[in-house]
Structure formats: structure tokens, C-alpha cells
Amino acid sequence: MRRIVQLAVLFLSVHCLAQAQAVSAAQQPGATSNGGDTGVVTLDRPYAISTAPHFAVLVQFPKADSIRRIALGDSNYFLAEADKADPHYAIVKQIRASVEKGKPPVETNMLVYMASGRVVNIMLKAGKLAETAYSVDYQVPETHVPNDPPAPAVSQEAIQKAKREQARRELSERMLDEVKKNPQKQPGIAAGGLTLHPSRTERLNELALVSFDIENTSAAVVDLEEPQINLVTATEKGKDRKKGVPAKVEPVQLAESVVSLKQLPPGAHAFCLVVFKPPVHDSDQHVVLSVSNRAMADQPATFRIE
Structure with a gap:
């Protein structure tokens, strides 16, 4: 009986010692778990x-x-x-x-x-x-992305200029669309195998816009020259000069020129628009639109705008 009691006491002592060692190991600082190992x-x-x-x-x-x-x-x-x-x-x-x-x-x-x-x-x-x-571990320097500088303030002059250009584009598109959809039925101005049909003239701020169509009335293919605007000074009265020949012709710079077709087959039409700044002129001077056939450049079809 005494032997059994001694064995029981020994068994309990060993069990308690094992528990104490396990707790002590768990509380030791710096211990890591293999489960967290990468x-x-x-x-x-x-x-x-x-x-x-x-x-x-x-x-x-x-x-x-x-x-x-x-x-x-x-x-x-x-x-x-x-x-x-x-x-x-x-x-x-x-x-x-x-x-x-x-x-x-x-x-x-x-x-x-x-x-x-x-x-x-x-x-x-x-x-x-x-x-x-x-x-491989090393320090990566931080990169500071510079802030974009603020956009410069847009001046009122630039805003107004953009609005004028937009208004000009819209008016040009309307006038070209109108001349395409509503061709002039009245007789035009014939010269050099061409017939010029003026359509519409508009003023927008300091610019003038003129729409027109050109018809090839000849039996051959026609190469069109670029439309021109000229300031024509009439011949002085009393001067002995050829009838109809102007005293002076000055070209006016175009701000825009649109010609839908540069090479016209017989009977074909080209729909056109010119934009320019009308020059200041005297009573004996006129602003004239001129369109010519390249093969007959000395016989342009002309239209007096103002």
C-alpha cells in the first residue's frame, strides 16, 4: 500500500513539473512561432x-x-x-x-x-x-512628385478671342451648308468657262464672310485658282485709258478660304467661302471677289462685294 502511494506522488510531481516548464517556455521573450515564418x-x-x-x-x-x-x-x-x-x-x-x-x-x-x-x-x-x-533588402529613397504648377489665369482677351473664333466657325459652317443645299437659280457671272453664283455676305465683328458657288460651264475639266479678294481703284474720269481697266488692283489678305472641289468636271459645282477683313477704302474703290480658271487666268469671274 505504501508503495502505491509513493508511485502516485511521484507521478503527480512529474506532471506538475512538465506543466511548469511549458508555461515558462511560453513566457520567455523572443520566442517565435514557425507558423509565422515566410x-x-x-x-x-x-x-x-x-x-x-x-x-x-x-x-x-x-x-x-x-x-x-x-x-x-x-x-x-x-x-x-x-x-x-x-x-x-x-x-x-x-x-x-x-x-x-x-x-x-x-x-x-x-x-x-x-x-x-x-x-x-x-x-x-x-x-x-x-x-x-x-x-534582398535595402532602403528605397522616397520620391516626392512635384506638384504641377497652377494653370495660368486665362485673360479676358483670350476668352473673347476664343468666343469670336467659335462664332466665326459656326457662321462659316452655316453659310457653306446653305450654299450647298440651296443653289442659286438666278443667272450668275460668266467668264473663262466658269459661272460665279454669289450666295450670301455677312459681317461678323471686323470680318466679312462671303459664300458662293462656282459652276463649270465648259466642256473640259477645269482647275480652279484660289479665290481672291482685291481692292480695285476705278479709272479717273477724263483719263485716256482702256474702258473697264482699273487704275490699281491691291490684293486683300484672306483669313480663311474654303473650296469644296479644286478640279471641276463639266457641269460640276464647287461650294466656296472666303473670310477677310475689309479694307478701309474711298468712294472710287471697290472690294471685288475674283475666281478664275487656271487655263484662262486672264478672264476671271468677278463679283463686287462693296
């Missing part, structure tokens, strides 16, 4: 990893950086590329078996060009695999 081995300088055929080796770089390019010293034995979805990972593979036994294993280096400007040099040793996941 399985990635941190490389120290000089960086070197070993490889073997049929295995992929991962090299992880800081997440604040990304791989731009990888260069291999010997691409006959190794393959390396950045992960397309996550470019702070590189995958390294040995694509050929190492050299024969007794000879030193194949070694080369891998240069990894990073977005931060850093170039990481890693030695690759073929033949014997040690780990399959490594990490």
Missing part, C-alpha cells in the same frame, strides 16, 4: 544564390521598388525574368545541367536594374540547390 531567406552581401535544374528560385526586392530590366552574364545556363504582375519579384531558373563531375560548377552574375536607379548584382551558382526563396 520561408524567405534574406541575402547578405555579397549576394549569391545557388540553383539546380527543374527548380524555380524566387528573389524578392523591396515593395517600394520595382524591376526595370535584368541582365545575365551567361544566358546559356540561366534564365531570369521579372514577374509581370508584381515587378518586385524576380524568377531565376537553371535551364541546363551543370558541368561534368570533377569540374567546378558554372557561375555567373545577374544584374537587376531597379526603378529607384539601384543596380543589384547577384552571383548565380549552378549545381546544388540550397533555398528556393530569397529576399
Whole structure:
């Protein structure tokens, strides 16, 4: 009976001691759990990893950086590329078996060009695999993106100019559309195998807009010259000059010129628009629109605008 009691006391003592040691081990500072281990081995300088055929080796770089390019010293034995979805990972593979036994294993280096400007040099040793996941740690400098300067304030003059140009475009489009859809039925001004049909004249601020159509009334294809606006000074009375010949013709610069068709088959029409700034002129001067057939440039069809 006494023997049984002694054995029972001994058993309880051992059990309590085991519990006390377990609690003590759990309370020791610095203890880590294998469950939280990532399985990635941190490389120290000089960086070197070993490889073997049929295995992929991962090299992880800081997440604040990304791989731009990888260069291999010997691409006959190794393959390396950045992960397309996550470019702070590189995958390294040995694509050929190492050299024969007794000879030193194949070694080369891998240069990894990073977005931060850093170039990481890693030695690759073929033949014997040690780990399959490594990490390279370093400080990535913070990049401060400069704030875009505020857009310069738009002047009232620029705003008004944009509004005038928009109004001119809209009026030009309306006038061209009108001359296309509503051709003039009245007889036009015939000259040089052409007939000029004036359509509409409008003033917009300091500009004048004139729409018209040109008809080829000849039996041949006609090449049109660019429309012209001229300031024509009439012949002085009493002067002995040819009838109808002006004393002076001055070209007026065009702000815009639209001709829908430059080469007209027989019977075809070209729909046109000119925009210009009318010159200041005297009573003996006139602003004249002139359109001519290139083959008969000395016989233009003309229309007096003002």
C-alpha cells in the first residue's frame, strides 16, 4: 500500500513539473512561432544564390521598388525574368545541367536594374540547390512628385478671342451648308468657262464672310485658282485709258478660304467661302471677289462685294 502511494506522488510531481516548464517556455521573450515564418531567406552581401535544374528560385526586392530590366552574364545556363504582375519579384531558373563531375560548377552574375536607379548584382551558382526563396533588402529613397504648377489665369482677351473664333466657325459652317443645299437659280457671272453664283455676305465683328458657288460651264475639266479678294481703284474720269481697266488692283489678305472641289468636271459645282477683313477704302474703290480658271487666268469671274 505504501508503495502505491509513493508511485502516485511521484507521478503527480512529474506532471506538475512538465506543466511548469511549458508555461515558462511560453513566457520567455523572443520566442517565435514557425507558423509565422515566410520561408524567405534574406541575402547578405555579397549576394549569391545557388540553383539546380527543374527548380524555380524566387528573389524578392523591396515593395517600394520595382524591376526595370535584368541582365545575365551567361544566358546559356540561366534564365531570369521579372514577374509581370508584381515587378518586385524576380524568377531565376537553371535551364541546363551543370558541368561534368570533377569540374567546378558554372557561375555567373545577374544584374537587376531597379526603378529607384539601384543596380543589384547577384552571383548565380549552378549545381546544388540550397533555398528556393530569397529576399534582398535595402532602403528605397522616397520620391516626392512635384506638384504641377497652377494653370495660368486665362485673360479676358483670350476668352473673347476664343468666343469670336467659335462664332466665326459656326457662321462659316452655316453659310457653306446653305450654299450647298440651296443653289442659286438666278443667272450668275460668266467668264473663262466658269459661272460665279454669289450666295450670301455677312459681317461678323471686323470680318466679312462671303459664300458662293462656282459652276463649270465648259466642256473640259477645269482647275480652279484660289479665290481672291482685291481692292480695285476705278479709272479717273477724263483719263485716256482702256474702258473697264482699273487704275490699281491691291490684293486683300484672306483669313480663311474654303473650296469644296479644286478640279471641276463639266457641269460640276464647287461650294466656296472666303473670310477677310475689309479694307478701309474711298468712294472710287471697290472690294471685288475674283475666281478664275487656271487655263484662262486672264478672264476671271468677278463679283463686287462693296
